[in-house]
Amino acid sequence: MNLMYLENEFIKLKNSRLWLVLLLTSFIIPVGVSLIWYFKVAPTSKLTVDAQCLEFYSGLYNFLGFFLQVICIYIPAAIFQIENKANSWKQIFIQPANTNNHYFLKVLISLILLVIFIVMINTFIFIFGGILFHTVLTIPFTTIILLNTCIIITAFSIVIIHTFLNIIIKNNLLSIIIGFSGIIISMMLKPGKYTYFWPYSAVRLIIYSDWGKGYLSTPAIYGLINAIIFSVVFFILGMLFFKKVLR
């Protein structure tokens, strides 16, 4: 795949609302949670500073669980909307490049945006956590890396599913509605034996794992494995339908 093609994906995102949504979400969540913590929770908390710090980060990540799912739904919808609105699929497909390359690019740019979002939100979380507790070292660095890697893997499965949905239904609003329904169902499902079968639950299972212990719970592991399976299956389905539907 040519780097000039990847540059195209970034050019197309110029002046896109997507950047604003990513920046605001990654900024507002930590700011909001920090303020609530500082003014409401911290003054009444009888925990030690270390325990408070752990609670704070845990609260932030729980909050992130919901917004991350929304972002995972929004990223492919925004990317596909740009092409749908420009009516550019046919013009792209007649360019002298393998059609699969265009599909890989859409997936790749979604992954890049997801990683940018995760990095941004972690940066803000640790900036505001650091301001509140004067330290960020309560959670070991390896745990943070493992947690975020798992989050990216599970969140990416939602991105891939929604890339596929945007291809076959060609309607970004409908794909967002389907996504929201998926999230609501995942919130209604009580964490149990089979929760991990529902693709939208995986991110929450990862986040709800007891990260204080530094390892993943069994449902989270199953959720992670399922997310990888979902990613592979929907990636292949998306590739098969990409040109067939959009030309």
Add this chain to the structure above:
Amino acid sequence: MSEDSIILKDISFSYKKDLVLKNINLHVGRNSIYGLIGPNGAGKTTTIRIILGLLKPIQGTISVNGNKDKKLKYANIGALIETPALYEKLNANDNLKIFTNYLRIKNSDRIIKETLEIVGLQNSSKKNVGSYSLGMKQRLGIAIALIGEKDLYILDEPTNGLDPSGIIEIKSLIKRLQEDYNKTILLCSHQLDQIEKICSHIGFIKNGEIIREDSKDNILIKHGLSKTMFYTGNISDKKDLLVKEGFQINTNNLLSKNYISEENNAQTARFLMNHDIDIYQMIIDKSTLENIYSTLYN
């Protein structure tokens, strides 16, 4: 190398169960401007999409600049398909940059500038395309088709939404591409006068079939209704001779004959004078594409 830039042989295409194209045979000669004419739903756009490799026919063979089947997209074609593909939140430079990148053209700034000059958008290159008028968008769509050194251009309704001066500019641009740069152009348009003025070859498509395909001159003469009319002296005693020669006798002093060429008209005039028939006036009533279209599609 073949003399034809595009060759479609016995192409059929069906959409679900409807046979949209039936054994289409189409030949677009190298360095020609070929006009494809037909009413809505006749199969023009489907034919174009097949040529561009966007649709796969159920039978037949396609060759575009010597490239076949899956290699059609490498056939060096510039295309404007239906409405132009434009990213409205970007400016014209960025829109063109995207397509130079797809063609892997490095240092494309000069090419972008030149292309914008050709279509007359050099002064609006920094404005967001969303603020463009319909005509400006159409021009930018043509600019996208022009990017890169293409041998063949496929333009579907290129003058859609353009004002009269825009139409004149695009027409002269198409002419220039063929005459100065030896490019081949396949043009789809509903504006018959436009096709008549700029195309060298014409194909008529009806219900998924090419019903006529020839050079414009042949179409206008052979398939047309062009006539040469002679106002003459009295011819009542020479009617048999004239009918034998292929004249239609309208009245005792008005003859007409199917128009073939200027030379043929001279010969006909000489024939009449040799037979002591005075010619007072000669009128050439050339048929237009519009007449032919009406005859073929009604």
